[in-house]
Every structure is written in structure tokens, then in C-alpha cells.
Amino acid sequence: MTPRHLAITMGDPAGIGPEIIVKACRALRGRIEAGELRLLVIGSGDALQRARTAFAPEITLPEVKADDRAWPPLAFLQAGPEGAPIEPGILSADGGRFAYLAVEHGVRLARSGQVGAIVTAPLNKEALNKAGYHYAGHTEMLAELTGVKGSVMLLAHGNMRVSHVTTHCALEEVPKRVTPQRIRQVLDLTQRALRGLGVRHPHIAVAALNPHAGEGGLFGRHDIDIVAPTIAQAVADGMHVTGPVPGDTVFVKLRAGQFDAVVAMYHDQGHIPVKLLGFHVDPATGKWDALSGVNITLGLPVIRTSVDHGTAFDIAGKGIASERSLIEAIEYAELLAAHRANATEHAS
Numbered sequence: 036m037t038p039r040h041l042a043i044t045m046g047d048p049a050g051i052g053p054e055i056i057v058k059a060c061r062a063l064r065g066r067i068e069a070g071e072l073r074l075l076v077i078g079s080g081d082a083l084q085r086a087r088t089a090f091a092p093e094i095t096l097p098e099v100k101a102d103d104r105a106w107p108p109l110a111f112l113q114a115g116p117e118g119a120p121i122e123p124g125i126l127s128a129d130g131g132r133f134a135y136l137a138v139e140h141g142v143r144l145a146r147s148g149q150v151g152a153i154v155t156a157p158l159n160k161e162a163l164n165k166a167g168y169h170y171a172g173h174t175e176m177l178a179e180l181t182g183v184k185g186s187v188m189l190l191a192h193g194n195m196r197v198s199h200v201t202t203h204c205a206l207e208e209v210p211k212r213v214t215p216q217r218i219r220q221v222l223d224l225t226q227r228a229l230r231g232l233g234v235r236h237p238h239i240a241v242a243a244l245n246p247h248a249g250e251g252g253l254f255g256r257h258d259i260d261i262v263a264p265t266i267a268q269a270v271a272d273g274m275h276v277t278g279p280v281p282g283d284t285v286f287v288k289l290r291a292g293q294f295d296a297v298v299a300m301y302h303d304q305g306h307i308p309v310k311l312l313g314f315h316v317d318p319a320t321g322k323w324d325a326l327s328g329v330n331i332t333l334g335l336p337v338i339r340t341s342v343d344h345g346t347a348f349d350i351a352g353k354g355i356a357s358e359r360s361l362i363e364a365i366e367y368a369e370l371l372a373a374h375r376a377n378a379t380e381h382a383s
């Protein structure tokens with residue numbers, strides 16, 4: 036069966052989004068020409084054209100309209116009107132506006148079935164908010180655009196799969212948000228996502244909030260009073276869940292294959308191990324030359340995967356940004372879209 040297009044949203048045109056997109060398209064050209072993969076890039080035509088000319092002149096991205104009857108296998112959709120030129124590395128409200136509009140288009144196309152999934156290049160949260168879109172990131176924006184309460188961020192790098200109870204909030208907010216309902220929602224969505232990724236009987240560990248899981252109450256009672264009873268209930272309901280496991284060793288155990296995923300309590304608890312293992316730095320040059328890892332939003336009616344790095348304004352426009360995470364995000368989107376199509380076929 037011919038696959039549906041995947042929407043690739045450009046993110047902030049001032050970031051590395053345009054260049055990693057054209058480099059990824061060039062790297063995937065063989066699969067696109069073979070009819071295995073179809074991509075629809077959504078964003079700023081000016082930024083895309085500049086990146087294509089500089090870094091991948093051999094690819095062509097013809098512009099299409101959302102309601103055209105058929106799109107070529109590799110196509111481009113303008114997200115909104117171009118304003119003043121957006122310069123690489125320069126934060127602007129216009130960059131945030133483009134990032135928002137691209138995602139909005141992507142959601143519309145995914146909901147109408149014109150694309151099979153949305154793959155997002157990075158947006159800059161400050162620019163987004165400057166443009167008047169008051170979201171902490173894609174995750175919250177996508178939840179609102181699709182009418183969902185309580186989406187979950189899962190990072191994946193090989194067998195390091197980590198979902199998060201909380202993400203973009205101050206550390207002092209975290210304990211208030213670590214509730215039995217939220218932990219259970221994250222466990223349920225993580226289990227479902229793991230099955231979508233081919234893990235038939237997932238074993239999930241829950242990381243402790245406090246050092247040493249509270250050390251018998253010496254370092255706080257949250258793990259004892261809130262986290263442990265929620266895990267006990269999940270186990271009673273038939274889930275394979277372990278924890279709370281102290282946060283300093285739970286990721287070593289995940290890496291060793293003792294679990295299929297870890298539920299982390301807060302942003303940096305979950306992000307640091309995945310990025311430390313996924314981002315490769317060339318020891319000779321100090322350059323970040325290959326960034327592996329993907330961010331997947333769980334709980335949405337549409338499939339969304341993303342790079343797990345940011346806009347990297349410090350290197351934008353130089354052509355040195357690694358496109359690897361974007362390629363992996365595209366591959367995960369294909370896998371999840373195929374799983375969803377299979378499940379729909381079996382249900383009907």
C-alpha cells in the first residue's frame with residue numbers, strides 16, 4: 036500500500052529546522068523515489084529555499100496547496116504569509132508565528148487523514164510566546180489543538196524509553212503535579228505506546244521523586260504515600276510495573292534491559308540520561324556531530340514525533356547541525372502510523 040505523506044513542520048525558521056529538513060530529505064531521497072516514503076514539509080518557503088540552496092541543492096520541493104487532489108512524494112506547503120526576512124539565529128515573534136501555523140496546519144491535515152503523522156522540527160518557546168501563542172511547547176499546543184487533556188512526553192533512544200509525569204514547569208511545582216491520577220495516566224499511555232512500538236508485554240519502572248525513594252521517609256514521604264500505592268494499584272490491575280526505583284540507578288537498569296521504559300517524575304530527571312547517551316560529541320573537535328533520540332507525544336488522536344533537541348540558534352544557518360534525530364523521528368512516525376493502520380484494519 037502507498038504510504039500517506041508525513042507532515043514535517045519546520046519549527047522556528049530562524050533555528051536549525053530548515054537545514055536539518057533539507058538534509059534529511061536528501062538522505063531519504065532513495066526511499067522517497069522508491070515510493071516507500073512521502074513527506075510534506077510545512078513552514079516558511081523563504082527559509083526552506085535558503086537552506087535548500089545552501090545545503091541540499093539537489094532536492095526539489097514543489098509547493099502544493101492543502102486541497103490539491105494529489106501531492107508529489109516530496110512537497111512543500113506554505114504555512115502563512117512571509118513577513119520581514121527571518122535571519123538564522125535571530126529570535127523573533129515572526130519565527131514563533133510560523134512555528135505555530137505549521138503545527139496548526141499539520142494537525143488539520145492529520146485529523147482529516149491527508150497525512151499519516153506529524154513530525155516536528157524544533158520551535159523556540161520564547162519566540163512562540165512572543166508571537167502570542169502561550170504554550171510551554173508542542174506537547175501542550177498539540178493537546179489543545181486536538182482537544183486532549185493530559186498528553187505525555189516520551190523520549191526514546193534505542194532501548195532508553197522514558198516518559199514524563201511533568202515536563203515544562205518549575206521544580207517547585209513538581210510535587211504538586213505528581214498525583215496518583217497523573218502517574219496512572221502516564222503508566223497507561225506508556226504501556227500502550229510500548230505495544231505500538233512492538234513490545235508485547237511491557238515492564239515499566241517508575242523513578243522515585245526523592246533521593247533513595249525517600250529513604251524510609253527521611254527525605255520526604257511522596258514516594259511512600261503517593262507513588263508506591265499508585266504502583267500497587269497498577270500491579271493489582273494487571274500491569275507489570277516496578278518502583279519507585281531510586282532515580283540514580285533506574286536508568287542504568289533500563290539500559291541493562293531490566294525494564295522496557297522508565298516513568299520519570301520531572302523534565303531533567305528523564306532528559307539527562309537520554310541525551311547523555313544519545314548525543315554524540317566528537318572528542319577530537321568537540322562538535323556535536325550526531326544527535327540520536329526522538330520525542331513522541333502520547334495520548335493524542337494524531338501521531339506526533341519530534342527531534343529531541345532544540346532550535347540551536349548558536350549554530351543555525353551554518354550547515355553543521357545533525358539531521359539524525361529528525362530522520363529517527365520520521366522512522367518512528369512511520370512505525371507508529373503502520374501500527375495504527377494495522378490496528379484499524381483488524382478492528383474493522
Ligand SMILES: NC(=O)C1=CN([C@@H]2O[C@H](COP(=O)(O)OP(=O)(O)OC[C@H]3O[C@@H](n4cnc5c(N)ncnc54)[C@H](O)[C@@H]3O)[C@@H](O)[C@H]2O)C=CC1
Pocket residue numbers: 046051055155156157158159160161173323324326330341342343344345346347348349350355356357358
Ligand atoms: N522539539 C522542540 O521543539 C524543542 C525545542 N526546544 C527549544 O529550543 C530552544 C533552544 O533550547 P536549548 O536549551 O538551547 O537547546 P538546543 O538543543 O537548541 O541546544 C543545546 C546545544 O545543542 C546543540 N545542538 C542542538 N541541536 C543540534 C543538532 N541537531 N546538531 C548539532 N548540535 C545541536 C546546540 O548547538 C547547543 O549547543 C528553546 O526555546 C527550547 O525550549 C528544546 C528542545 C526541543
Ligand SMILES: NCC(=O)COP(=O)(O)O
Pocket residue numbers: 171172173174175306330341
Ligand atoms: N525538552 C523537550 C522539549 O522542550 C520539547 O517540547 P515539545 O515542544 O515537544 O513540547
